[in-house]
Amino acid sequence: MPEVCDTALEVRDLTRTFGVRRALDRVSFDLPRGAFLSIFGPNGAGKTTMVKVLTTLTSPSSGSAKVCGLDVVQDAVELRERIGLISHNPLLYPDLSAEENLLFFAEMYGVDDSTDRVRELLVSVELDHRRLDLVRTFSRGMLQRLSIARALLHRPDVLFLDEPYSGLDPHAMDIFDSLIAQIREDHTFVMISHDLDKGLELCSHALILARGRVVLAAERAAVDSEQFKHTYRATVGLGVA
Amino acid sequence: MRQFKAILRKDIVMELRTKEMVTSMGIYAMLTLVIYQVALSQSGAAFDPRRIAAGLLWLAFVFTSMLGLNRSFVHEKDQGCLEALLLSPVDRPVIFLAKAIGNLLFLVIVEIIMIPFFSFLFLQQGSYQGEFWMIPLSLLGGSIGIAGVGTMLATMSVNTKGKDFVLAVLFIPLMYPLLLACVSATTAGVLGGDGHIQQFWTGMAAIGAYDAIMIAAAWALYEFILGA
Numbered sequence: 001m002p003e004v005c006d007t008a009l010e011v012r013d014l015t016r017t018f019g020v021r022r023a024l025d026r027v028s029f030d031l032p033r034g035a036f037l038s039i040f041g042p043n044g045a046g047k048t049t050m051v052k053v054l055t056t057l058t059s060p061s062s063g064s065a066k067v068c069g070l071d072v073v074q075d076a077v078e079l080r081e082r083i084g085l086i087s088h089n090p091l092l093y094p095d096l097s098a099e100e101n102l103l104f105f106a107e108m109y110g111v112d113d114s115t116d117r118v119r120e121l122l123v124s125v126e127l128d129h130r131r132l133d134l135v136r137t138f139s140r141g142m143l144q145r146l147s148i149a150r151a152l153l154h155r156p157d158v159l160f161l162d163e164p165y166s167g168l169d170p171h172a173m174d175i176f177d178s179l180i181a182q183i184r185e186d187h188t189f190v191m192i193s194h195d196l197d198k199g200l201e202l203c204s205h206a207l208i209l210a211r212g213r214v215v216l217a218a219e220r221a222a223v224d225s226e227q228f229k230h231t232y233r234a235t236v237g238l239g240v241a
Numbered sequence: 242m243r244q245f246k247a248i249l250r251k252d253i254v255m256e257l258r259t260k261e262m263v264t265s266m267g268i269y270a271m272l273t274l275v276i277y278q279v280a281l282s283q284s285g286a287a288f289d290p291r292r293i294a295a296g297l298l299w300l301a302f303v304f305t306s307m308l309g310l311n312r313s314f315v316h317e318k319d320q321g322c323l324e325a326l327l328l329s330p331v332d333r334p335v336i337f338l339a340k341a342i343g344n345l346l347f348l349v350i351v352e353i354i355m356i357p358f359f360s361f362l363f364l365q366q367g368s369y370q371g372e373f374w375m376i377p378l379s380l381l382g383g384s385i386g387i388a389g390v391g392t393m394l395a396t397m398s399v400n401t402k403g404k405d406f407v408l409a410v411l412f413i414p415l416m417y418p419l420l421l422a423c424v425s426a427t428t429a430g431v432l433g434g435d436g437h438i439q440q441f442w443t444g445m446a447a448i449g450a451y452d453a454i455m456i457a458a459a460w461a462l463y464e465f466i467l468g469a
């Protein structure tokens with residue numbers, strides 16, 4: 001059993017540059033365990049870059065970030081066991097079946113009871129009847145549900161969601177919401193969203209990024225929705241770093 | 242080891258399903274060999290195509306493998322699968338080793354198709370005095386280096402725009418020493434004659450040294466290449 005840690009995220013002066021462009025510019029904030037953080041910001045604000053750094057896919061240029069007390073650079077391998085990512089890309093192999101995809105990732109994560117675990121997740125995302133079909137034949141909504149199953153395989157503590165709603169129809173969104181609601185209790189969430197109402201409704205903490213900088217970081221209870229929307233709209237004019 | 246097997250098995254299952262790499266490489270290799278044969282058809286009786294046959298075989302094989310290796314990361318890239326792989330708690334060199342071994346396997350299958358065809362086209366005329374076993378052995382030695390370097394470059398090209406270009410530009414210069422040794426060793430097998438045993442083993446030793454150096458370098462650099 002991995003040690004329990006009260007702080008899910010600990011970000012200090014995190015900076016990531018691409019050439020002269022600062023995608024993240026001295027970003028600092030904390031997030032307690034079990035919280036739901038919604039990250040807002042215009043296109044190019046650095047949201048995806050932040051999630052990539054926190055999920056060890058990109059290294060920081062300077063500053064530090066810890067997830068569950070594990071440093072994104074030093075403890076990368078251990079950290080990866082504790083996190084899951086659902087992005088707008090499904091991150092699944094089109095030429096493998098749903099079941100083969102999940103079994104493959106279960107092997108990669110060293111999930112013990114892989115066959116049972118895969119079956120259990122396929123049932124919970126309502127894809128059990130399609131488990132033998134190639135992923136390339138799946139609809140966008142089905143892909144997204146299978147991504148959830150993939151991200152949950154190894155029972156991670158922190159789930160990152162990068163614009164999970166993009167490309168989903170309203171019905172698929174509802175299914176997605178109810179799946180998230182089912183697992184809300186046991187996980188810390190970090191979600192990037194363009195939908196202000198939805199993002200605010202779900203979250204316990206909110207963060208607005210613009211041009212790589214933190215414009216606002218606050219607990220949900222402490223922000224007024226109208227004021228928040230106003231602040232958000234003001235950042236959209238700021239454009240890209 | 243568990244992760245290594247999982248990646249390798251996945252690549253083999255996907256290749257068996259799509260047959261993308263092996264078919265495209267196999268057809269390309271055969272066509273190239275046929276074209277060489279046609280190109281040499283007017284060279285006259287005084288010219289013995291066997292003197293350059295080993296070089297032609299390698300020419301065909303190098304271009305074929307460039308074609309195939311470029312494809313080997315396409316499916317990782319397609320739906321962001323490489324990210325999914327990188328998200329899992331696996332040491333980066335394990336990914337390299339699994340992908341390289343998978344690629345080597347596909348290259349060897351292509352060689353198995355190529356060699357009979359090659360000997361049919363180029364080794365039939367007159368009496369064959371070389372030692373045939375040297376040909377597959379030198380091809381195998383060369384493919385290890387090609388799979389290693391090719392896998393490394395294909396990974397780089399995933400993160401680069403205009404990706405085919407990276408592999409094409411860097412592949413040949415990096416391959417140059419290996420190719421010299423390979424052509425020499427294969428020529429010994431094709432022609433036979435004085436000192437061919439010596440020539441073969443000198444070539445093979447150079448191939449072995451190259452393979453070892455390149456694999457060590459790729460192993461050490463892989464984390465960096467992926468993180469670029």
Ligand SMILES: Nc1ncnc2c1ncn2[C@@H]1O[C@H](COP(=O)(O)OP(=O)(O)O)[C@@H](O)[C@H]1O
Pocket residue numbers: 018021022023041042043044045046047048049050240241
């Ligand atoms: N791999 C990369 N190479 C160069 N620039 C990048 C790269 N990734 C992101 N950027 C730049 O960093 C900035 C932030 O991008 P991103 O994090 O994707 O924004 P968001 O997800 O908020 O829309 C943008 O200006 C983008 O062009």
Ligand SMILES: [Mg+2]
Pocket residue numbers: 047048049
């Ligand atoms: Mg983004």
